[in-house]
Amino acid sequence: MEKKLRTKDKIVQASIELFNAQGERAVTTNHIAAHLGISPGNLYYHFRNKEDILRHIFKEYCKLLDSRIQPPGDRSEALDALANYLDVVFELMWRFHFFYANLPDILARDLSLHKEYQAVQEQVLQRVVKILQALRQAGVLELPEADLAEFAHTIKLLVTFWISYLKTQAPDKSIDQASVYQGVLKVLLLFKPYASKLAQPRIQQLQEHYQQLAEQTATPALV
Amino acid sequence: MEKKLRTKDKIVQASIELFNAQGERAVTTNHIAAHLGISPGNLYYHFRNKEDILRHIFKEYCKLLDSRIQPPGDRSEALDALANYLDVVFELMWRFHFFYANLPDILARDLSLHKEYQAVQEQVLQRVVKILQALRQAGVLELPEADLAEFAHTIKLLVTFWISYLKTQAPDKSIDQASVYQGVLKVLLLFKPYASKLAQPRIQQLQEHYQQLAEQTATPALV
DNA sequence: GTCTATAATAGGATAGAC
DNA sequence: GTCTATCCTATTATAGAC
Known part of the structure; x- marks a missing residue:
């Protein structure tokens, strides 16, 4: 099949x-x-037209995202949920990087797609907030409750426009999978100053893990 | 005249x-x-064509940026330099927000503009690094030297794509000056966890200052 | 389902008169 | 410097045969 x-x-x-x-x-x-x-x-x-194709692609993207992200609140550790989340998001980001490379442009041309995107993003935000709350309650992050939602937005912005940032920084070289994974490191840097003493070794560990992925010469995954 | x-x-x-x-x-x-x-x-x-117009606009933008940012290293306090920088950057961002709203698209269509942009961004990065170093040496930020450059990139990404983020979040409403200024608050949130006890009241003060700007109903500046 | 042929725009750009 | 008229091209999209 x-x-x-x-x-x-x-x-x-x-x-x-x-x-x-x-x-x-x-x-x-x-x-x-x-x-x-x-x-x-x-x-x-x-x-019907090109937008129609784009809408189908976005649907496929959403399906993949949903199916790959572990349901929250299961027995796993809070930091594992974060790692799983980063893995899934950045891998799909790579597979659909054209979408992230020109997001505002694509959305501006199709209101219906934009609405759909917005609805999905609402869920994404809630998912991020949930993960942050779990990390807070697990004593991993020392983040004031009042700042949590705003912090979630910052993460979302950073993730969403990581590809765009890469493209603006380098006119010559085209992006590869390794450079995309460097975005995970940027996210972890955001967490670092909030990390409790207890959690710092684990964060460090994650950092090293993704450092390795980011350094590899990109070998196209079997997509 | x-x-x-x-x-x-x-x-x-x-x-x-x-x-x-x-x-x-x-x-x-x-x-x-x-x-x-x-x-x-x-x-x-x-x-010659539309790209030619865009290049002229970008030149004007650069001139304004250069003329409005205070030279570094003068007698002013480190946090004042930061405030000045944020003021200038976000005001110009508002006046040229079309550019930030579709940056990757605009740059992708004109290699020569992209090269110019890239050169300017190199300077911008160095300026941000300088400001961060000053804040560190003034005891305002407790930021590991090793993370400083990466942190500067994060700030730059956040600032550069704040408008794009706004646009993706809200298909309906068009952005106004007040919403643009909310980006400053996002930047300050980035600084917050690194702020020394000593500096926290001043950061708080800045926060409140920009909070007010962000809350005002936008009254178009006399541009 | 698939092809060929073609129409309809729109956008970018130029020539030549004034 | 400015206008009118026009052309070229790429892109989208459809009609009708097979």
Whole structure:
């Protein structure tokens, strides 16, 4: 049950590939069709337009996100929940990095997608808040309750625009998986000053873990 | 010496206005010409193309930034330097918010502008590092030297994409000056956990200052 | 489901008169 | 310096045959 993709799915997959490789803006419906060796008319049989494709891709992204993030409140340690969360978010960020590379632009062109995105982000914020609260209650983070929500927003901003930041900093080199993982280190730096003495070794440990991932020459995952 | 703008300058000013109001992507050279009551041909007499206009705008932005930031190392207190810096950066961010609203997109379309931007950002980073070092030496921030450069990047990312974040969060409402100033509060939150006991009241003070600015209903500055 | 052919725009840009 | 008229091109999208 590996192959046998219907044309519709092939269009979605090819779009993700091309968008990631050349930027969403630079890839037209004709390019996608040509890349697949099908006619533009055929593409338009399956999708109303490019936005329609983008909406399908976003749906797929959301499904993956939901399925990979561990349900909160199970027996695991609070810091493990954080690590799981960072893993999932940054891996998906890499697989769909075209989306993060031009987020405001993409959303500005499709109100319906923007609304959907916004709704999802509301859930994301709550998830982050939950994780922070757990870390606070576990004595890992010494973070004033009053600052918690604002701090969650800061994390979210940092994560969301990490790819964009990378792109603005380096006109020449294209981003790779390793550079994306450096974003995790930036997030951990945000946590560091709030870490209790007790938790500092564990944070350090996490830091070293992601340091290694970030240093590896990127070897494309088997996506 | 107020009026008497040459057509070239009028084009630049009108472009900034329209870009801010409707987004850079949505405004074409024809729109700009129509808005000014001149012909497209006339516009193209003064500028090669839209990118040329954007480059001129960026130059103006840089000039303003340079002229408004106080030279470092003068007699003022370290925290005053920070406040001055935040004031200047966020006010200019408001006046040119179209640029920040779609930064990766704008830069991706013009390599030469991107190179220029990158060079300026190099200086910006150094400026931020200098301010942080001063704050450290003044005993205001208890920030490990080893983390300083990375922390500077985090600040820069937060500032650069604050507008983008606002736009992604709210599809409906357009951003105003007050919401832009809320970004300063986010930056201060970054500093807070590093603040020495000694400096906490001053940070608090700054926080309250910008809180007020952020709460005001935006009254367009006399730009 | 898929193709070929083609229409409809819109946006960027220039030539040549004034 | 400015205008009018126009052209070129890329992109989107559809009609109708197979």
